[in-house]
Amino acid sequence: MGQRKLKKFAEVATFSNVFQPSISPVWDSPFPMKGKWKSDYFKNNNLITLELGCGRGEYTVALAEKFPHRNFIGMDVKGARIWKGAKKALELKLGNVAFIRSRIDFIENYFAPTEISEIWLPFPDPFPRKENRRLISDVFLERYRNISAKATKIRLKTDNADLYSFALGQVKKNNLVMAYSCADIYSRGNEIGDERSELLTGIQTYYEKQFLSLGRKICYMEFQL
Numbered sequence: 111m112g113q114r115k116l117k118k119f120a121e122v123a124t125f126s127n128v129f130q131p132s133i134s135p136v137w138d139s140p141f142p143m144k145g146k147w148k149s150d151y152f153k154n155n156n157l158i159t160l161e162l163g164c165g166r167g168e169y170t171v172a173l174a175e176k177f178p179h180r181n182f183i184g185m186d187v188k189g190a191r192i193w194k195g196a197k198k199a200l201e202l203k204l205g206n207v208a209f210i211r212s213r214i215d216f217i218e219n220y221f222a223p224t225e226i227s228e229i230w231l232p233f234p235d236p237f238p239r240k241e242n243r244r245l246i247s248d249v250f251l252e253r254y255r256n257i258s259a260k261a262t263k264i265r266l267k268t269d270n271a272d273l274y275s276f277a278l279g280q281v282k283k284n285n286l287v288m289a290y291s292c293a294d295i296y297s298r299g300n301e302i303g304d305e306r307s308e309l310l311t312g313i314q315t316y317y318e319k320q321f322l323s324l325g326r327k328i329c330y331m332e333f334q335l
């Protein structure tokens with residue numbers, strides 16, 4: 111492993127806004143913040159948005175700056191990626207940001223029922239041959255349901271047409287309420303509306319920039335759990 115990555119691993123472990131339980135946690139004792147994120151970490155009663163598979167946490171940081179009266183938590187298994195978002199949030203003194211380094215598969219161990227009010231999924235891995243690993247598969251939707259408040263919105267951004275079509279199918283199959291969907295957000299500026307457009311095209315993740323440079327279309331949908 112490269113020196114720079116090792117340095118980031120060491121540094122991220124010291125950040126006050128990053129939680130990284132051991133890779134094989136003993137789950138018979140609940141995660142200390144579970145059910146207490148608002149009271150014990152954020153020290154307010156504001157709603158919590160999650161960014162799952164957050165990578166460098168572009169959405170977590172940008173949304174936290176834009177919405178100071180909401181709390182944001184980015185989650186990813188890759189510590190060197192989280193480092194970037196966490197460092198920026200510390201530099202910007204954003205008290206409404208946290209990151210968790212963990213597999214999302216264990217999400218119910220970090221949050222209590224109804225603790226979450228919104229979930230962003232920017233460019234999740236499509237896992238073409240492993241449906242259950244997709245962050246919008248039935249198994250993950252059930253996990254989200256177990257930690258979310260009523261009518262929690264899931265926002266998915268992807269360059270992958272197959273994953274987009276799979277997600278459309280998931281919404282239909284599970285009788286979920288589709289609030290909005292668009293197969294090419296950058297060519298539909300007028301239709302999207304200013305507010306949504308600012309969130310969708312005004313914030314670009316690391317992967318998104320790469321996909322755009324390759325000329326890929328970016329799809330988006332938001333639906334209620």
Ligand SMILES: C[S@@+](CC[C@H](N)C(=O)[O-])C[C@H]1O[C@@H](n2cnc3c(N)ncnc32)[C@H](O)[C@@H]1O
Nearest residue numbers: 163164165186187213214232233235315316317
């Ligand atoms: C394609 S990258 C996108 C990263 C970022 N959202 C972006 O748009 O730049 C997918 C990310 O999801 C993370 N990921 C995928 N499955 C995961 C899981 N089950 N638990 C935690 N992280 C996961 C990967 O580590 C990776 O950082």
